[in-house]
Amino acid sequence: MESLQVTRLLSCKSFIHTAKVGYNFRPVRQVRFGCLWKKTNKNDCLMIRSSFVNGGDREGGGGDGSDVGSPEGPAAVEDEREEKEPGFLLGAEKDGSGSVIGFHLIHPSGDDEVVESIKDIASYGVEKSEDIEGEKKAQADVCYNVVFVTSEAAPYSKTGGLGDVCGSLPVALGARGHRVMVVSPRYLNGTAADKNFSNAKNLGSRIKIYCFGGEQEVAFFHEYREGVDWVFVDHPSYHRPGNPYGDSNGAFGDNQFRYALLCYAACEAPLVLPLGGFTYGEKCLFLVNDWHAGLVPVFLAAKYRPYGVYKDARSILVIHNLSHQGVEPATTYENLGLPTQWYGALEWVFPNWARAHALDTGEAVNVLKGAIVTADRILTVSKGYSWEITTIEGGYGLDELLSSRKSVLNGITNGIDVTEWDPSSDEHIASHYSADDLSGKVQCKIALQKELGLPVRPDCPLIGFIGRLDYQKGIDLIRSAMPEILQDDVQFVMLGSGDTQYENWMRAMEVIYRDKYRGWVGFNVPISHRITAGCDILLMPSRFEPCGLNQLYAMRYGTVPVVHATGGLRDTVENFNPYAQGGSGEGTGWTFSPLSKESMLIALRIATSTYREHKSSWEGLMRRGMEKDYTWENAAKQYEQVFKWAFVDPPYIS
Numbered sequence: 001m002e003s004l005q006v007t008r009l010l011s012c013k014s015f016i017h018t019a020k021v022g023y024n025f026r027p028v029r030q031v032r033f034g035c036l037w038k039k040t041n042k043n044d045c046l047m048i049r050s051s052f053v054n055g056g057d058r059e060g061g062g063g064d065g066s067d068v069g070s071p072e073g074p075a076a077v078e079d080e081r082e083e084k085e086p087g088f089l090l091g092a093e094k095d096g097s098g099s100v101i102g103f104h105l106i107h108p109s110g111d112d113e114v115v116e117s118i119k120d121i122a123s124y125g126v127e128k129s130e131d132i133e134g135e136k137k138a139q140a141d142v143c144y145n146v147v148f149v150t151s152e153a154a155p156y157s158k159t160g161g162l163g164d165v166c167g168s169l170p171v172a173l174g175a176r177g178h179r180v181m182v183v184s185p186r187y188l189n190g191t192a193a194d195k196n197f198s199n200a201k202n203l204g205s206r207i208k209i210y211c212f213g214g215e216q217e218v219a220f221f222h223e224y225r226e227g228v229d230w231v232f233v234d235h236p237s238y239h240r241p242g243n244p245y246g247d248s249n250g251a252f253g254d255n256q257f258r259y260a261l262l263c264y265a266a267c268e269a270p271l272v273l274p275l276g277g278f279t280y281g282e283k284c285l286f287l288v289n290d291w292h293a294g295l296v297p298v299f300l301a302a303k304y305r306p307y308g309v310y311k312d313a314r315s316i317l318v319i320h321n322l323s324h325q326g327v328e329p330a331t332t333y334e335n336l337g338l339p340t341q342w343y344g345a346l347e348w349v350f351p352n353w354a355r356a357h358a359l360d361t362g363e364a365v366n367v368l369k370g371a372i373v374t375a376d377r378i379l380t381v382s383k384g385y386s387w388e389i390t391t392i393e394g395g396y397g398l399d400e401l402l403s404s405r406k407s408v409l410n411g412i413t414n415g416i417d418v419t420e421w422d423p424s425s426d427e428h429i430a431s432h433y434s435a436d437d438l439s440g441k442v443q444c445k446i447a448l449q450k451e452l453g454l455p456v457r458p459d460c461p462l463i464g465f466i467g468r469l470d471y472q473k474g475i476d477l478i479r480s481a482m483p484e485i486l487q488d489d490v491q492f493v494m495l496g497s498g499d500t501q502y503e504n505w506m507r508a509m510e511v512i513y514r515d516k517y518r519g520w521v522g523f524n525v526p527i528s529h530r531i532t533a534g535c536d537i538l539l540m541p542s543r544f545e546p547c548g549l550n551q552l553y554a555m556r557y558g559t560v561p562v563v564h565a566t567g568g569l570r571d572t573v574e575n576f577n578p579y580a581q582g583g584s585g586e587g588t589g590w591t592f593s594p595l596s597k598e599s600m601l602i603a604l605r606i607a608t609s610t611y612r613e614h615k616s617s618w619e620g621l622m623r624r625g626m627e628k629d630y631t632w633e634n635a636a637k638q639y640e641q642v643f644k645w646a647f648v649d650p651p652y653i654s
């Protein structure tokens with residue numbers, strides 16, 4: 001068997017190298033796994049000796065996490081194993097066009113295949129399969145290898161709706177037959193939340209990434225749960241107090257670096273991690289979420305496809321929030337490890353009015369812009385928002401660019417996790433109820449009033465707000481309207497964290513309005529369930545809202561939303577019309593516009609008077625909301641349509 005040793009570096013600067021030995025060998029990606037790659041007499045088989053291939057099981061196949069940061073380092077561990085263990089052949093699986101679509105492990109004896117080889121990326125014609133309980137589940141007619149790249153995924157990490165979506169949509173897609181991997185950071189902040197990652201095992205594989213003027217080593221942890229490969233990128237910069245993006249001093253100054261690492265690692269993961277025994281391969285579909293993952297399509301275009309790697313992969317940028325774009329000074333471009341000629345993709349020049357001083361040239365790099373320029377398709381989390389971002393009012397400076405990509409821009413309304421958010425079984429709430437039997441809801445209201453120390457008044461309209469205390473959520477409007485809201489006979493409960501001036505305001509309001517107002521400062525999931533169940537009305541005066549999840553949770557819990565008519569709120573909340581359907585009414589809440597204190601107060605007052613004076617109309621509102629279908633399965637089917645479109649077109653940048 002001829003052998004060929006390949007250097008073990010993955011370099012952001014020079015990614016591909018050509019082997020220097022004396023026979024024809026096509027360019028091989030430089031990968032560092034302590035691997036010995038061998039040309040064999042089998043068709044394109046590579047011999048790989050590393051810690052992770054020897055495990056190969058679904059639960060992580062190897063390490064227990066204890067070797068991270070071990071003084072000997074991973075190479076020592078690998079070398080030791082090389083002595084003891086024979087190593088497997090890694091056979092490349094290719095499709096008709098010659099694209100590598102996966103690898104499978106073959107015993108060195110040559111005749112003992114240890115795992116089933118991957119079928120073609122798209123397995124056609126599968127309609128139904130049987131799960132463990134024998135229940136028939138709907139399956140996609142074409143299945144893909146899907147790689148989510150995200151800065152958060154519940155229950156591992158969550159600061160808002162992005163975490164919800166990236167915790168649920170992958171599971172829904174997995175259940176429909178797709179092979180799904182989610183790549184996100186392994187955040188450790190020294191709190192009880194660290195245990196969220198305790199089932200994720202160290203795969204024992206590391207890669208070296210050259211960027212930001214140095215060499216960075218990242219490791220991969222893995223948990224297979226609910227049909228999804230959850231892959232966590234491990235690096236010291238993800239281990240610090242605070243939330244994923246910052247702490248009490250504000251956003252971390254090195255977020256560009258932290259998320260560039262995530263993107264590099266995510267580009268490598270499908271190629272090098274044989275999860276369950278075989279890799280995802282090159283012909284995969286990257287779903288890159290928000291700016292944190294935005295360098296993935298840029299890397300595919302600038303660093304992989306020019307060398308024939310990922311030429312059959314596609315990328316879809318999913319925009320959850322256009323107001324965060326990952327903008328940093330232009331001088332940081334060289335840190336990213338991108339070729340100079342790609343500067344234009346990320347180039348961003350602030351308009352004159354946004355510059356700090358006369359000498360400020362306004363030059364910057366904008367990661368989200370780079371993703372919009374290079375992704376094969378673009379999705380937003382509601383149809384309404386996909387239109388809004390092409391307007392000057394909603395485009396945050398990117399409207400013209402987004403308009404230029406309208407032909408590949410779509411909106412799909414988020415689903416919700418209907419198991420976690422189910423009033424008939426929710427473990428966090430005092431009493432269970434459903435559209436057929438609403439009686440438990442008032443028990444939830446009484447329990448919430450008791451828990452928060454409010455007067456127990458089942459008939460008093462209880463209004464709630466849950467969300468980040470952020471300009472986006474219209475928190476300033478709530479503050480300015482609160483004295484007038486509380487003139488009426490209502491109670492108001494708020495849960496949120498964010499801008500400290502609003503946190504302090506919430507605390508102060510509790511003192512002034514002891515009998516009417518409670519403000520819970522912080523992030524607390526059980527309380528968010530109890531507020532959703534216990535309130536009669538949920539107020540969402542968001543300035544813009546790409547989708548919004550709380551109004552969906554509220555409707556499922558028979559809590560009637562009053563929302564600003566924008567983005568996903570306008571798409572999902574149907575304005576109440578008491579005269580429709582022969583007087584039995586239609587609609588699920590109230591939408592108000594324009595965004596002003598006056599129109600919000602009018603909508604709230606109509607809602608509270610309907611609650612008091614038209615009980616049957618109110619029950620109709622509750623029931624119609626509870627019966628809406630916002631399951632992820634519904635959304636997943638629409639994603640599949642976009643996946644197909646992505647593969648119909650050639651790569652946008654090849």
Ligand SMILES: Nc1ncnc2c1ncn2[C@@H]1O[C@H](COP(=O)(O)OP(=O)(O)O[C@H]2O[C@H](CO)[C@@H](O)[C@H](O)[C@H]2O)[C@@H](O)[C@H]1O
Nearest residue numbers: 160161162320381467496522523524528545546547548549
């Ligand atoms: N203090 C607190 N305690 C407990 N839970 C809290 C909380 N504050 C917020 N949450 C929870 O965080 C989630 C926030 O959902 P949103 O849809 O409002 O998302 P967000 O604006 O963060 O995300 C963006 O992405 C999502 C997903 O695509 C879009 O729906 C949205 O419009 C867009 O702005 C909900 O599950 C909510 O219950």
